[in-house]
Amino acid sequence: MRFNTVTIKDIAKALGLSTSTISRALRGGYEISEETKKIVTAYAEKINYHPNPIALSLKERRSYSIGIVVCEIANNFYSQAIDGMESVAYTAGYNVTITQSHERFDREVLNVEHLASRSVDGLLISLSSESSDVSYLKNLHNQGLPIVLFDRVTDEIDTHKVIADNFKGAFDATEYLIQLGHKKISHFTSSAHLSVTGERLEGYKAALKKYDIPFNTDYIKYCELGGSNQEEIDKATKEILALKECPDAIFFAQDKLSAGCLHAIKKIAPDYFSGIKIAGFTNSTVVDLFNPPITAIRQPAFEMGQAAMELLIQLIESKKPVTEFETRVLHTELIINNPNQ
Amino acid sequence: MRFNTVTIKDIAKALGLSTSTISRALRGGYEISEETKKIVTAYAEKINYHPNPIALSLKERRSYSIGIVVCEIANNFYSQAIDGMESVAYTAGYNVTITQSHERFDREVLNVEHLASRSVDGLLISLSSESSDVSYLKNLHNQGLPIVLFDRVTDEIDTHKVIADNFKGAFDATEYLIQLGHKKISHFTSSAHLSVTGERLEGYKAALKKYDIPFNTDYIKYCELGGSNQEEIDKATKEILALKECPDAIFFAQDKLSAGCLHAIKKIAPDYFSGIKIAGFTNSTVVDLFNPPITAIRQPAFEMGQAAMELLIQLIESKKPVTEFETRVLHTELIINNPNQ
DNA sequence: ATTGTTGTCGGGAACGATTGCGTGAATATT
DNA sequence: AATATTCACGCAATCGTTCCCGACAACAAT
Known part of the structure; x- marks a missing residue:
C-alpha cells in the first residue's frame, strides 16, 4: 500500500542477502538451501511481505x-x-x-x-x-x-x-401463450442489430408458424434503447393499444422492456391490465410477485x-x-x- | 497491448532521440523545443502510442x-x-x-x-x-x-x-403504516451489528412511541444473512404468522427481505396476502408492479x-x-x- | 577572451520483482 | 593431488516510464 510498502529489498537488507536470493527463496527456487529458505520465508511472514502485483505485471507483461x-x-x-x-x-x-x-x-x-x-x-x-x-x-x-x-x-x-438458446426460449414462450388460447401476440424487442434480437424474433415467428398464426409486423416493436428510455416504451405501448386488433398477449425479449411496458400500460390504460398475458426473457427473482404475473424465460x-x-x-x-x-x-x-x- | 506494444523507446529509436526527450516532449516539458515536440507528438499519434499505465503505477506508486x-x-x-x-x-x-x-x-x-x-x-x-x-x-x-x-x-x-437518513426513512414509513390504521406492525431487519439496522430500528421505535403504540419484541425479526437465505426468512415469516396477535403490516429494512418475505407468505399462507400492508427500504424500479404493492423508502x-x-x-x-x-x-x-x- | 545564461537534449538511476549467467567454495571424482 | 561437479548465492539486465543531473552548444555580458 501507499505507505510503508515492504519490498524484497527490505528483506534482503535485513537478512544480509541479495534480492535475487530472496526472490528465489520465496518462490522455492531449487538453488537456495533449505535453511536460507526458512529464514527468508519466516521473516517475510513476520513483516507481512506481499509481492507487488504492479511490478509483476510490468515484468511478466x-x-x-x-x-x-x-x-x-x-x-x-x-x-x-x-x-x-x-x-x-x-x-x-x-x-x-x-x-x-x-x-x-x-x-x-x-x-x-x-x-x-x-x-x-x-x-x-x-x-x-x-x-x-x-x-x-x-x-x-x-x-x-x-x-x-x-x-x-x-x-x-x-x-x-x-x-x-434464444430461438428455443422465444419459441417456448410464444407457444405457451398460443396454447393458452392467444393469437394476437405482440413482441417487444430491442435494437435490431443485436444477435439476441434476431434469434428471439425467429423463435417467435416459428411458433406462430407452427400454429398457423399469421405474422403481423404491426405487433413487432423495436425499442432501440433496450428499455433504458421509458418514453420509447410508452410510444410503442400506445401504438399497439391503438391497433384495431389490439393484442391480448405480449412476448418481451428483454427484462427491462416488460417492466417498462407494464408501467406504460398502468399509466395509459390501467383497465387493460386484467386481460393481458405476458411472457418475457428475465432473470429477475421477483416477477412472480408481479400483477399481472409474468411468465419468465430464464437464462442460466x-x-x-x-x-x-x-x-x-x-x-x-x-x-x-x-x-x-x-x-x-x-x-x-x-x-x-x-x-x- | 500484449503483442506489438509500442513504447517510448520505439519512438526514441525511430526519431533518433533519447527516451527522456520523448517523455518530456509528450508531457510538454518546458525544456523541449516546440519543433521537437511537434515531431514527437505527431509520430506518437501516428503509431498510436499510449503510455503504459502499469509502468506508471510502478513509478508513481x-x-x-x-x-x-x-x-x-x-x-x-x-x-x-x-x-x-x-x-x-x-x-x-x-x-x-x-x-x-x-x-x-x-x-x-x-x-x-x-x-x-x-x-x-x-x-x-x-x-x-x-x-x-x-x-x-x-x-x-x-x-x-x-x-x-x-x-x-x-x-x-x-x-x-x-x-x-435511515432513522427518518424508517420513521416516515412506520408513521405511514400507522396513519393507515395499522397498529400491529412487524419489522424485518438484517444483522444486528450493521449500522443501518440500528438506525432503522430506532426510527421504527420512535414512530411507535409518537403514537403510543407499545413496542413488541415478538414483531422484530433479525435475518442475519440479510435476505440471501430464503430459509431464514421463511422461518421468521412462520413465526410472526403464528403469533396470536398476528401483524397486519410489515416494515422491511432491506430490499431482499421484502421480496423474500412475500415469497414466504405466498408459499405458507397465500390467503394472508390481501390484508397485509407492506413498506420497506428498496431502490427497485418495479415494486409498484408488485401485488401486494409495496410502499418504498427510496435512498438517493x-x-x-x-x-x-x-x-x-x-x-x-x-x-x-x-x-x-x-x-x-x-x-x-x-x-x-x-x-x- | 573569459565567464555567465539560456535553450535543448542525453545518461542513467529508480520503481519492485524475476532470471540468466557468473563465481567462489565445498565436496566428489579420478 | 589435481580436476570436476555441485551447491548457494550475487550481479546486472529487464519491463516502461519519469526525472535528477549533467553536457554542450549558442549567445550575451563583462
Whole structure:
C-alpha cells in the first residue's frame, strides 16, 4: 500500500542477502538451501511481505486481471452472469474489473480501450444495443487480446462464444401463450442489430408458424434503447393499444422492456391490465410477485458466466495460438407464474 | 497491448532521440523545443502510442484506480450507487474495480486485501452483514489507505462517511403504516451489528412511541444473512404468522427481505396476502408492479455514490493529511404505491 | 577572451520483482 | 593431488516510464 510498502529489498537488507536470493527463496527456487529458505520465508511472514502485483505485471507483461463489459449491472441476468465469472476467476487466481456501457457505443469503446491499455489479460463482453460496428474490437482481437463474447455476440469476431438458446426460449414462450388460447401476440424487442434480437424474433415467428398464426409486423416493436428510455416504451405501448386488433398477449425479449411496458400500460390504460398475458426473457427473482404475473424465460446466467470465463482463461493460458473456436449454447427454462392465489 | 506494444523507446529509436526527450516532449516539458515536440507528438499519434499505465503505477506508486466493495451488485441500491461513483470517477480520470462480498466477512477481507495489494488509490466500502470486526480495515486505514465508508458504516474508523437518513426513512414509513390504521406492525431487519439496522430500528421505535403504540419484541425479526437465505426468512415469516396477535403490516429494512418475505407468505399462507400492508427500504424500479404493492423508502443511491466518490478523490488528492472528517446524511423519499387500479 | 545564461537534449538511476549467467567454495571424482 | 561437479548465492539486465543531473552548444555580458 501507499505507505510503508515492504519490498524484497527490505528483506534482503535485513537478512544480509541479495534480492535475487530472496526472490528465489520465496518462490522455492531449487538453488537456495533449505535453511536460507526458512529464514527468508519466516521473516517475510513476520513483516507481512506481499509481492507487488504492479511490478509483476510490468515484468511478466500480464496482470492476472480480466475485463468485463456489460450494458448494465442493475440487470439480474448480467449480475448473475458476473457472479458466475467471478467464481471461476477467483479460483483460477484472476481478479475482474467490471465496467458498464449503459447501452452506449461510445462508453463501450471507452471501457474496452481503457481495459486493454491497462493490460487486462482478456476480455469478456456482451455488446451494447448501439454497437453495430465492432471493428474496434476486431482490431484488438487481431492484435492478440483474448476475447470471449457472451449473450450479445457478433459473427464478425472469430472466437469463443457463450449464448443462451434464444430461438428455443422465444419459441417456448410464444407457444405457451398460443396454447393458452392467444393469437394476437405482440413482441417487444430491442435494437435490431443485436444477435439476441434476431434469434428471439425467429423463435417467435416459428411458433406462430407452427400454429398457423399469421405474422403481423404491426405487433413487432423495436425499442432501440433496450428499455433504458421509458418514453420509447410508452410510444410503442400506445401504438399497439391503438391497433384495431389490439393484442391480448405480449412476448418481451428483454427484462427491462416488460417492466417498462407494464408501467406504460398502468399509466395509459390501467383497465387493460386484467386481460393481458405476458411472457418475457428475465432473470429477475421477483416477477412472480408481479400483477399481472409474468411468465419468465430464464437464462442460466450464472452458468453462462462460468462457461465464458472458463473459455477465456483457457484462451489466455494456452501455449499455442488457438484457432478452433466453439460456441456454447445453454438451455433456457420456462417458468410459469400463475396469478396470485 | 500484449503483442506489438509500442513504447517510448520505439519512438526514441525511430526519431533518433533519447527516451527522456520523448517523455518530456509528450508531457510538454518546458525544456523541449516546440519543433521537437511537434515531431514527437505527431509520430506518437501516428503509431498510436499510449503510455503504459502499469509502468506508471510502478513509478508513481499510484494506479488511478479505485476499489469498490459492496455485498451484492444485484441490488438496485448498490448498482445505482456504483453508477454514481463511476460517473464521478471517470470524469476525474480514475477507473473503478467493483467487487462483491456476498455478505460474507471472509470474502470482504479477501477483496479488500486484494484491492489494497493491487495498489488501488482508495477504497469505497459498504460493510457485509457479517462484518463486526473491522480491525483489518482499520489497519489498512492507519497505514495510509484512503477509505470512504457508505451505507453500512462503522464508528471504528475515523474517515468520511456517506449515509442515508435511515432513522427518518424508517420513521416516515412506520408513521405511514400507522396513519393507515395499522397498529400491529412487524419489522424485518438484517444483522444486528450493521449500522443501518440500528438506525432503522430506532426510527421504527420512535414512530411507535409518537403514537403510543407499545413496542413488541415478538414483531422484530433479525435475518442475519440479510435476505440471501430464503430459509431464514421463511422461518421468521412462520413465526410472526403464528403469533396470536398476528401483524397486519410489515416494515422491511432491506430490499431482499421484502421480496423474500412475500415469497414466504405466498408459499405458507397465500390467503394472508390481501390484508397485509407492506413498506420497506428498496431502490427497485418495479415494486409498484408488485401485488401486494409495496410502499418504498427510496435512498438517493446515485447521489450517495457520487458524494462518496467525491470525498474519496478529495482525500486521495489532498496534499496534506486530512484530519477533519465529515459524515454526509442524505434524505430518503417515501414512495407510496397504491394497489393496482 | 573569459565567464555567465539560456535553450535543448542525453545518461542513467529508480520503481519492485524475476532470471540468466557468473563465481567462489565445498565436496566428489579420478 | 589435481580436476570436476555441485551447491548457494550475487550481479546486472529487464519491463516502461519519469526525472535528477549533467553536457554542450549558442549567445550575451563583462
